[in-house]
Amino acid sequence: MLAQRIKNLKSSATLELAAKVRELEKAGVSVIDLTLGEPDFCTPGNIRKAAIRSIKDGFTHYTLVAGISELREAIAKKLLIENKVSFTPQEIVVGVGSKQLLYHAFQVLCAPGDEVLIPIPTWSTYLEQIKLSGATSVLVRLKPPFKLKASDLLKGISSKTKAILLNSPSNPTGAVIEKEELEKIADLAIKKDIFVISDEIYEKILYTGKHYSIASFGHDIKQRTITINGLSKAYAMTGWRVGYAAGQEEIIESMVALQSQTTSNTSSVSQMAALAAIKGSQRPVLLMLKEFRKRRDFIFKILSEINGLSISLPEGAFYLFVGIEKLLNKKYPTSAIWCTQLLKEKGVALVPGEAFLYPGYFRLSFTNSIANISEAVNRIKSFV
Numbered sequence: 610m611l612a613q614r615i616k617n618l619k620s621s622a623t624l625e626l627a628a629k630v631r632e633l634e635k636a637g638v639s640v641i642d643l644t645l646g647e648p649d650f651c652t653p654g655n656i657r658k659a660a661i662r663s664i665k666d667g668f669t670h671y672t673l674v675a676g677i678s679e680l681r682e683a684i685a686k687k688l689l690i691e692n693k694v695s696f697t698p699q700e701i702v703v704g705v706g707s708k709q710l711l712y713h714a715f716q717v718l719c720a721p722g723d724e725v726l727i728p729i730p731t732w733s734t735y736l737e738q739i740k741l742s743g744a745t746s747v748l749v750r751l752k753p754p755f756k757l758k759a760s761d762l763l764k765g766i767s768s769k770t771k772a773i774l775l776n777s778p779s780n781p782t783g784a785v786i787e788k789e790e791l792e793k794i795a796d797l798a799i800k801k802d803i804f805v806i807s808d809e810i811y812e813k814i815l816y817t818g819k820h821y822s823i824a825s826f827g828h829d830i831k832q833r834t835i836t837i838n839g840l841s842k843a844y845a846m847t848g849w850r851v852g853y854a855a856g857q858e859e860i861i862e863s864m865v866a867l868q869s870q871t872t873s874n875t876s877s878v879s880q881m882a883a884l885a886a887i888k889g890s891q892r893p894v895l896l897m898l899k900e901f902r903k904r905r906d907f908i909f910k911i912l913s914e915i916n917g918l919s920i921s922l923p924e925g926a927f928y929l930f931v932g933i934e935k936l937l938n939k940k941y942p943t944s945a946i947w948c949t950q951l952l953k954e955k956g957v958a959l960v961p962g963e964a965f966l967y968p969g970y971f972r973l974s975f976t977n978s979i980a981n982i983s984e985a986v987n988r989i990k991s992f993v
């Protein structure tokens with residue numbers, strides 16, 4: 610009955626796990642949930658107020674498909690000032706989260722026969738979306754500390770390569786691509802006539818150095834890059850569903866055309882909230898970052914004291930990607946089984962590496978209080 614492409618689709622493992630945790634909690638089990646890919650902070654007050662104001666003012670109808678002009682202008686200004694890349698509002702589309710814009714980017718660029726290079730470990734949504742476009746993912750396996758280099762990509766490039774997917778800082782590793790490597794990747798993409806889809810959603814959750822957008826390295830790379838970003842992570846706005854894409858006008862126009870036949874615009878109220886987030890004080894972002902840094906340092910220290918785990922200090926995002934290969938044995942042969950048993954026996958929920966095409970690891974989100982994280986690590990220690 611169902612179409613083959615849907616039969617081939619895998620639903621989001623992390624969202625499924627989150628649902629499982631909620632079920633256990635409902636049944637009265639005490640679970641410390643370290644699976645979530647969203648900040649545990651409330652959306653800052655000025656943003657919520659802007660949304661309430663827009664409802665009171667009756668700003669509750671369809672908007673332009675690409676997003677309201679003020680918001681696209683504010684995003685263009687942000688991209689110029691923070692990311693050092695100049696876009697007109699016509700080169701920007703606002704959509705229902707960056708997830709939708711990634712989907713649209715793959716739909717407008719990729720077709721059967723095309724290949725997309727994906728460094729792994731990776732967020733599995735990219736693979737499923739590429740599958741839906743008819744293209745094929747070519748996996749580029751990285752080794753700890755998972756920092757992508759241009760030379761890693763060389764092995765995967767063929768005459769069919771249409772695009773390279775970049776995600777820095779990365780989900781699930783928190784690794785950042787160094788500026789020199791980004792420049793080399795830009796040169797490679799230009800030389801080989803390949804597009805770049807650059808998912809920069811964690812740019813503001815960065816603990817060392819500065820974020821660089823590959824599109825800022827000159828006209829030629831800008832023309833072949835789709836920069837993807839969103840408000841979810843930086844402003845704790847996962848439920849508002851606002852993301853954006855920036856790129857050359859022909860590509861963005863096609864993404865807008867596709868959006869016009871799928872979701873139209875994202876919510877008018879959310880767009881007003883996003884405008885307040887971008888134009889308002891950035892202090893809440895800095896406070897959140899300060900708290901994440903404190904947690905990262907704390908958890909890195911206490912996890913490092915457990916024998917058998919291999920850990921790299923994340924440079925960005927709010928995840929630790931931890932190797933447990935040394936702990937796997939006949940009883941617990943895979944990281945998926947290990948994580949399931951940990952949840953059953955100790956009530957700690959982690960995402961197994963299988964969800965990121967990298968078995969033998971787990972992802973731990975430090976989007977939880979220090980007290981809960983500390984208790985979770987004690988439970989992990991006793992499980993080990």
Ligand code: PLP
Pocket residue numbers: 646705706707708709732776779780808810838839840841847850851852
């Ligand atoms: N990109 C990455 C790497 C993510 O981890 C996520 C969410 O987990 C997204 C994009 C999607 O975010 P949103 O659709 O909320 O903008």
